[in-house]
Structure formats: C-alpha cells, structure tokens
Amino acid sequence: MKITRVDAIPFAIPYTKPLKFASGEVTDAEHVLVRVHTDDGVVGVAEAPPRPFTYGETQAGIVAVIERIFAPQVVGLTLTEREVVGARLSRTVGNPTAKSAVDMAIWDALGRTLGLPVSDLLGGFTDRMRVSHMLGFDSPAAMVAEAERMRDTFGIRTFKVKVGRRPVSLDTAVVRALREHFGDGVELYVDGNRGWSASESLRAMKQMADLDLLFAEELCPADDVLGRRRLVGQIDIPFIADESVPTPADVTRELLGGSATAISIKTARTGFTQSQRVHHLAEGLGVEMVIGNQIDGQIGTACAVAFGSAFAATARHAGELSNFLDMSDDLLTEGLHIRDGVLRRPAGNGLGIEVDPDKLARYRTDH
Ligand code: MUC
C-alpha cells in the first residue's frame, strides 16, 4: 500500500459545445490526469480541471506543482495515511484541483487495493444520483431548445441556468422562458458566477420571484461581504456558496457569517477527504448541499457521483454530473451514461473506471 510514484499528465479534448458563463468560457478540456502508483502494482486515477478564472490554476501549473512539490511529499507514504498527505499538501496554499486530484487518486488506489468501491468506503448511501444539467449563456430560445434536448435524450429534468449578464433582464427572460415552456415539469435554479452586484442580484431575484426557483448560487462577488449578506437576508430560497467556499474553513465562515445558506460541494476542489469535512459541516449547520461540477470530464464526474451517492444529504438533490456530455471524447474504456435523468456510479472497486491507454496516447499533450 506504499505510494511509489505520482504522474501528472496533461491532455486536451475539445468540446462540441463550449460552455459560457459570467466568469469565463470553456472550449477545450485541458485537464491533468493524475495517477498514483503503489508498490503492489495498483494505480489510482483522478483528473484536475484547471479553472484559471476561479482558482488561478493553469494546466502547466498543476503539472508543475504535482511533479515538483506534491509527488515528493507523498511518495513513501501508505494509502491509509491520508491525513498525513493532507497535512503535507496544506503547507502549500491554493492549488485546490491539483491537491484534490492527488487525494482522489489515493482513494481510488485504496479502494482497488481493498477490493471495495470508494463510494462504499465514504458512506455507501446509494449507487446513483439524479442529474442536473447546466445551461450556458445563449438566447432564451436556444437555452430552451438545449434543455429540451437534454430532457428528451437523457431524461434530465433539473437545470442550473447560468446568469450574471447585464441587463439582468437578459437572464431573467431565459428563466421565464424555461418555466413557461416546461411548466412544473422541471426544477430550475440559477448560478451567477459572481457576475452581478448585490443590488442587481436582488433586482433579478425579484423579477424571478414567481418562477419557483430551487436555489440561487454565487450571484455577486463574495468579497463584497456586506452586500452579499444583505442579499442573502432578503431572499427566501437557499443561497448556494460555490467559488466563495474552496475550503472547509470558508464553508464555516460563510455559513456562520450569514452570507450563504447552502453549499456546493465540488470534489474537483475539495477531493474526497476535504469534501467529507464540508459535508459534515454543512450537515451540522443544517444547510442543504448540491454536488457541483467544475466542468469535469468523465473521470471527474465518476469522482463526483462516487461522493454524492455516498451520503443521504448529497444524494437528495440532483447533482451536476452532465458537463462531460458536451465533450467530443473522453479517456475511459467504458464511458458514463445518463439514463432517465440518472447517473449510476460505475460498478467496481475504487472509482470503478479504467483509463483507455489508446485514448490517453491520442489526447496527452506532453510529447
Ligand atoms: C459552476 O457551478 O460555477 C463554472 C465556473 C466554475 O468555477 O465552475 C463552473 C460551474
């Protein structure tokens, strides 16, 4: 169970449909495959998705920090020393997706070694989650058509609508068009990616007050502490903190400070070890959780559904597990499939997934 090597392999797979939102746009999955090898010949995998606009990480930076800083700190430890891994990695600030991919690849290797699914090791609540699909910026007609395609093809009936454009009516018109088109046959919520000011957010929420939204997420800048707290105090649906809670300490501060009333858990940024802490904190403080998506590929999505299906509170709401549908290809031998609006976690030990060596050879960009 001793870690002998950690690989960080950059790869690039184009999207068939770019995702646009208030803080950026994604056209290619330029991610990093992380592999943790052990002296038993076991290999655990995970992926790190660089999101420069959210965490300041780049693909080259993730490869460099893993190869030069993190790998030497974890080689020689055993797979059960995850708290030691965490303590060593936390000497370096930031780099959340690089740290998380190392953590999750270790969990995958542990599950494979023990002959158990990671999801069962974490909590084992269920083997599936309902899926929520993100609708990126476009016209109301195009976003309704995209939602219809997702419902008809994959049975998805929960949609997170990207908002944060100006004037706010550009986005509120989309949400209204979706509600008018689908009636109460779908669940809707909005995510501003910090695009609006607190007062614009309040105006938009008033315009959408009759649209039966489930949640509002990160509508305005988190560092506008007072504006955001005032906003959260004036809306009557749970306000999800996403970019403002990259660590468990941030979760505590945001919830106790009254600047959030729900939490997005993204395994891409808190791995499995820290996501457990986020889950336990949110549960203890009595707020709802949504499994978020860092625009993950299928490896990242397998991680998200492994965690989300492990606990009652995270399996309760639809998880954001569908961004991989917009990629032109992926790295797995057996792809993930969403049917009737549900994603089952892959059966098998660890994460239950295998990287296809031919696909990796085709998409890796380091040679
Ligand atoms: C989301 O929930 O915000 C877009 C930007 C980011 O950091 O994550 C994605 C999805």
Ligand code: MG
């Ligand atoms: Mg978000």
